Amino acid sequence: MELLQYILNHIEDVSTSAYDHARAAFSALAIPSGSLGRLEELAIVYAAAKGDVNHKIKHKKVFTMAGDHGVAVEGVSAFPQQVTMQMVKNFLEGGAAVNVLARHIGAKVIVVDCGVAADVTTLTPSNQCGNQALKIKKVGLGTKNMAVGPAMSRSEAIQSIEAGIEALEEELQDGLDIIGTGDMGIANTTPSSAILAVLGNVDVDTATGRGTGLNEESLQKKIRVIKKSIEVNKPNPHDPIDVLAKVGGYEIGGIAGLCLGAAHHRIPVVLDGFISTAGAMIANALEPRVNRYLIASHVSAEKGHKLMLKHLGKSPLLDLHMRLGEGTGALLGINLVEAAVKLLHEMATFHDAGVSKPCQK
Amino acid sequence: MELLQYILNHIEDVSTSAYDHARAAFSALAIPSGSLGRLEELAIVYAAAKGDVNHKIKHKKVFTMAGDHGVAVEGVSAFPQQVTMQMVKNFLEGGAAVNVLARHIGAKVIVVDCGVAADVTTLTPSNQCGNQALKIKKVGLGTKNMAVGPAMSRSEAIQSIEAGIEALEEELQDGLDIIGTGDMGIANTTPSSAILAVLGNVDVDTATGRGTGLNEESLQKKIRVIKKSIEVNKPNPHDPIDVLAKVGGYEIGGIAGLCLGAAHHRIPVVLDGFISTAGAMIANALEPRVNRYLIASHVSAEKGHKLMLKHLGKSPLLDLHMRLGEGTGALLGINLVEAAVKLLHEMATFHDAGVSKPCQK
Numbered sequence: 001m002e003l004l005q006y007i008l009n010h011i012e013d014v015s016t017s018a019y020d021h022a023r024a025a026f027s028a029l030a031i032p033s034g035s036l037g038r039l040e041e042l043a044i045v046y047a048a049a050k051g052d053v054n055h056k057i058k059h060k061k062v063f064t065m066a067g068d069h070g071v072a073v074e075g076v077s078a079f080p081q082q083v084t085m086q087m088v089k090n091f092l093e094g095g096a097a098v099n100v101l102a103r104h105i106g107a108k109v110i111v112v113d114c115g116v117a118a119d120v121t122t123l124t125p126s127n128q129c130g131n132q133a134l135k136i137k138k139v140g141l142g143t144k145n146m147a148v149g150p151a152m153s154r155s156e157a158i159q160s161i162e163a164g165i166e167a168l169e170e171e172l173q174d175g176l177d178i179i180g181t182g183d184m185g186i187a188n189t190t191p192s193s194a195i196l197a198v199l200g201n202v203d204v205d206t207a208t209g210r211g212t213g214l215n216e217e218s219l220q221k222k223i224r225v226i227k228k229s230i231e232v233n234k235p236n237p238h239d240p241i242d243v244l245a246k247v248g249g250y251e252i253g254g255i256a257g258l259c260l261g262a263a264h265h266r267i268p269v270v271l272d273g274f275i276s277t278a279g280a281m282i283a284n285a286l287e288p289r290v291n292r293y294l295i296a297s298h299v300s301a302e303k304g305h306k307l308m309l310k311h312l313g314k315s316p317l318l319d320l321h322m323r324l325g326e327g328t329g330a331l332l333g334i335n336l337v338e339a340a341v342k343l344l345h346e347m348a349t350f351h352d353a354g355v356s357k358p359c360q361k
Numbered sequence: 362m363e364l365l366q367y368i369l370n371h372i373e374d375v376s377t378s379a380y381d382h383a384r385a386a387f388s389a390l391a392i393p394s395g396s397l398g399r400l401e402e403l404a405i406v407y408a409a410a411k412g413d414v415n416h417k418i419k420h421k422k423v424f425t426m427a428g429d430h431g432v433a434v435e436g437v438s439a440f441p442q443q444v445t446m447q448m449v450k451n452f453l454e455g456g457a458a459v460n461v462l463a464r465h466i467g468a469k470v471i472v473v474d475c476g477v478a479a480d481v482t483t484l485t486p487s488n489q490c491g492n493q494a495l496k497i498k499k500v501g502l503g504t505k506n507m508a509v510g511p512a513m514s515r516s517e518a519i520q521s522i523e524a525g526i527e528a529l530e531e532e533l534q535d536g537l538d539i540i541g542t543g544d545m546g547i548a549n550t551t552p553s554s555a556i557l558a559v560l561g562n563v564d565v566d567t568a569t570g571r572g573t574g575l576n577e578e579s580l581q582k583k584i585r586v587i588k589k590s591i592e593v594n595k596p597n598p599h600d601p602i603d604v605l606a607k608v609g610g611y612e613i614g615g616i617a618g619l620c621l622g623a624a625h626h627r628i629p630v631v632l633d634g635f636i637s638t639a640g641a642m643i644a645n646a647l648e649p650r651v652n653r654y655l656i657a658s659h660v661s662a663e664k665g666h667k668l669m670l671k672h673l674g675k676s677p678l679l680d681l682h683m684r685l686g687e688g689t690g691a692l693l694g695i696n697l698v699e700a701a702v703k704l705l706h707e708m709a710t711f712h713d714a715g716v717s718k719p720c721q722k
Contacts (some may be wrong), residue, residue: 030451032439032573036689037662037682078393078719086716090391095709097392103707104700212393213719263621266508301398320697321398328397335696336681339465346464348456355447358439358574 001155003162004260012261014091014292015051022047022344028354029347038317042295042340048177049268049293050318053238056345057338060107060170062180063258064091064098064326065164065279066347068142069116069253072187078213081142081186085118088184091326092125098182098326101132109120110135112167114160115250117142121345125279135170135277139165143191148235150246151191155181157245157253161282164257168265178268180297180334181255182327183275187211189302192278194226196304198235199281200311209274209303211279212323227322240285255279260286270337273300273323277308284312293322297333298322333359362516364523365621372624375653376412383408383705390708391716401677403656403701407539410629410654416656417706418699421468422532423541423688424458424619425452426525426640427504428612429478429503431512432590437583437636441575442503442547446479449545450689453486455495459543459687463492466696468541470688471496473528474718475521475526476611493636496531498524500611503554511607512552518606518614522643525618529626539659541695542616544636548572548662553639555582555587555664559596560642569637570664573684601646609643616640621647624654631698633691634661634684638669645673658706659683 022044027033030151033039038295047053066088072081090096091111094103102109113120118136125132138159152160156225168179189211197205208223226247233246244253262269263283271280271294283290296314299305301323309316317333350357383405388394395401427449431558450456452472455464456495470493475500486493487600500521502511513521529540555569569584587608596605605614617640624629624644632641632655636638644651657675660666660715662684670677678694711718 030448030456031685035573035683035685036458037684038684080720082718083717086714090709090714090716093714095391095707095714096702097397097708100704101700104703212396219483221586246447317681318679320400322396322400323398324392324396332697332700337695339462339693342465343458343461345415346456346461347458348451348454352448353451353456355439355451355453356444359441 001158001215003165004158007165007260007264008287011287011289013289014048016149018051018053018230019044019048021053022308025053025344028349030350030353036343039340039343043338043344045295045332046337046341049266051266057177058145059175060330060334061110061176061179062098062102062107062182063110063112063167064182064184065112065114065251065254066183066184067115067249069187070145070146071190071225073145074147074225076190076225077187079186081117083186084116084186084266086120087275088120089123092123092132094132097324097328099132101328101331104198107331107334110171112254113138114188114254115139115142115161135167137167139163141299142286143249146247147225150233151248154241155243156247160253161257162251164254165261168258168261172265178334178337179262180270180272180327180330181258181276182272183251183325184199184329185249188249188275190222190226191247191249192251192275195243195278195281195359196308198230198237199285200307202307207304207346210270240282244282249287249319252279259283259294260309263290268295269293270295270333272297272327273325274302274305275325277305280312281308295333295337298329362519364526365519366528368526368621369626369648372648374650374652375409380405380409381719382414386414386705389710391711391714397704400701400704403698404705407629407698407702408655410627411626416597418538418575418702420536420538422471422497422537423459423463423468423543423692423696424471424473424528425543425545425688426473426475426612426615427545428610429546430548430552430610431506431585432508432551433503434506435508435586437540437586438548438572439550440547442478445477445545445547449477449481450484452502453484453495455493457687458685458689460493462689466692466693472591473615474499475524475615476489476500476503496528498528500524500607503612507608511594513545515602515608518602521611521614522618522663524651525615526622529619529622532694533626537628539632539695539698540623541631541688541691542619542637543633543691544612544686545611546612549610549636551583552585552608552610552613553636554665555605556639557669558600559591560646561668563668568665571624601643603642613640617643620644620651624651629656630654631643631656631658631691633658633688634686635663635666636686638666641673642669656694659690
């Protein structure tokens with residue numbers, strides 16, 4: 001708890017002076033005012049987070065947080081639990097979607113075992129492309145079944161958040177300008193929907209979607225399981241750690257930790273989809289200052305994600321009907337932020353380019 | 362007319378077998394079915410256009426088509442006409458938004474003078490970054506004022522389309538896998554709105570927006586000018602060359618030519634915003650087979666763009682409230698297509714990765 005408490009006490013507001021400088025810099029560029037739309041906003045948000053209008057994006061990393069879920073025994077996912085471990089192996093071999101997109105944008109994939117229900121220490125990252133690494137921050141061998149009791153203890157919940165903070169801080173020394181969040185965990189839309197329902201005060205039926213592809217019958221079962229989990233555990237909506245412990249997951253806690261740690265170190269966080277945003281909701285509930293370091297990459301096809309983004313006051317950059325997780329949407333979002341920052345830094349001004357200003361306002 | 366007629370007669374349908382192969386290849390990848398959303402669709406569209414599921418994207422070029430407009434004398438733009446020439450210079454010096462984004466995604470900028478109202482032959486591209494080039498395909502020194510008569514003659518309209526075809530074909534020898542369209546031309550939202558009104562059968566008030574930032578009074582004047590242009594010239598909505606000649610522009614014809622030439626050579630075309638889509642409407646009206654080679658990158662903040670996309674049956678990839686033109690949106694779109702194609706080519710299958718398939722459908 002010491003690490004978490006320290007971080008919570010040491011998250012600063014974003015810089016209003018860098019924000020104002022960036023906005024002023026855009027108005028001098030040789031383009032019609034506002035014509036870059038949300039790209040302008042992205043560059044300004046980045047400058048405000050860094051506290052420096054000239055800060056470039058060099059080091060980009062996506063953290064794919066992995067964990068298993070006891071609630072999988074209830075049949076709430078279309079895939080068997082061993083897929084979590086198999087996909088961790090795939091991430092380390094560089095064959096997953098997150099790896100392809102990371103190579104595409106020049107980012108590194110940091111796979112973090114927050115609580116996979118198997119021993120992953122035998123896996124070693126392929127050095128073929130050298131853009132993936134593994135960290136072991138295991139809190140447990142999967143959570144317990146939240147439909148019959150708490151997913152984890154309160155101290156495990158804190159440990160999972162601190163796992164995310166530690167993973168982030170260990171990557172600082174190599175340089176880290178922006179991060180993406182990502183997730184892997186069979187059944188993890190179930191705790192994410194529960195978190196949305198409790199922290200967002202949303203009806204469980206509205207908060208619950210088909211995950212990786214449930215049929216109607218299985219969806220109804222999933223809704224019953226989430227309702228039961230909330231009834232059995234009675235998570236306190238005013239205590240985000242209680243919510244995480246009772247109806248959350250280790251990798252969701254890890255994502256919350258990433259958000260908090262990144263905000264403390266003034267590193268913008270590009271959120272992936274439904275599970276990542278559940279983690280961000282925990283972080284935001286613990287310390288609302290984190291909010292202005294968060295950028296929503298996309299809106300997932302998973303029902304309920306829109307409501308999470310609304311809860312956080314975020315408008316997604318992309319709506320491509322993706323629902324894969326891993327950090328795939330976050331990487332596309334990072335690429336847009338980088339484009340925006342380059343526009344701010346590299347474009348000529350009206351004066352430099354000898355371009356006439358508008359005759360009319 | 363010979364070149365244009367040849368191209369119109371030699372545009373083939375996209376490949377249904379490559380389309381089917383790409384779709385089947387996606388279903389073998391180690392991801393939940395459909396979870397990559399529209400990225401899957403993009404890779405399939407690309408494969409179908411190329412007629413080859415294995416075709417990689419190596420050579421990317423954006424064509425920024427420049428031209429001036431006689432109708433500018435009516436006061437329909439917030440910027441003075443000399444900005445077209447000044448921006449061509451800026452493109453060649455590498456300081457414009459299109460240059461920054463082209464460098465970001467590894468594309469080259471081909472600036473084409475289709476009809477700037479000044480001599481651009483004195484300008485030379487900066488070799489500092491080596492990613493921009495200039496082509497002179499000048500049809501005239503700006504169009505005539507369409508509010509008092511045709512913007513150009515029928516033969517000039519054909520010449521402007523052929524300028525686009527030629528520009529495209531000259532770039533084939535260096536390799537060309539995908540192109541983006543772009544535009545520069547003070548006052549060119551005015552002819553674009555007129556084209557939407559005539560070819561799309563849309564009310565002029567609905568088709569007309571604020572361009573680079575008109576105030577309400579100037580917007581009302583612009584609407585009156587467009588209405589007058591259509592009344593004076595009576596463009597025939599069933600004759601796209603007549604529409605281009607009477608209420609179009611040289612760079613808009615050039616964009617139509619790019620679309621047609623690219624489709625003939627099986628090169629997918631990523632459309633930029635309002636002006637580019639006006640050019641695509643001309644191309645699509647001349648030969649509907651072109652349609653399946655077209656990808657809409659974004660929906661512009663310019664009023665009326667949504668209606669153009671609807672007319673073409675296209676759903677934009679991005680909605681970032683951009684309204685700059687130049688090819689900026691197209692470049693962001695090309696980057697997404699490239700990401701999609703890499704996912705298809707580089708991801709592991711369920712079998713390769715040893716990942717279990719879903720237990721439920």
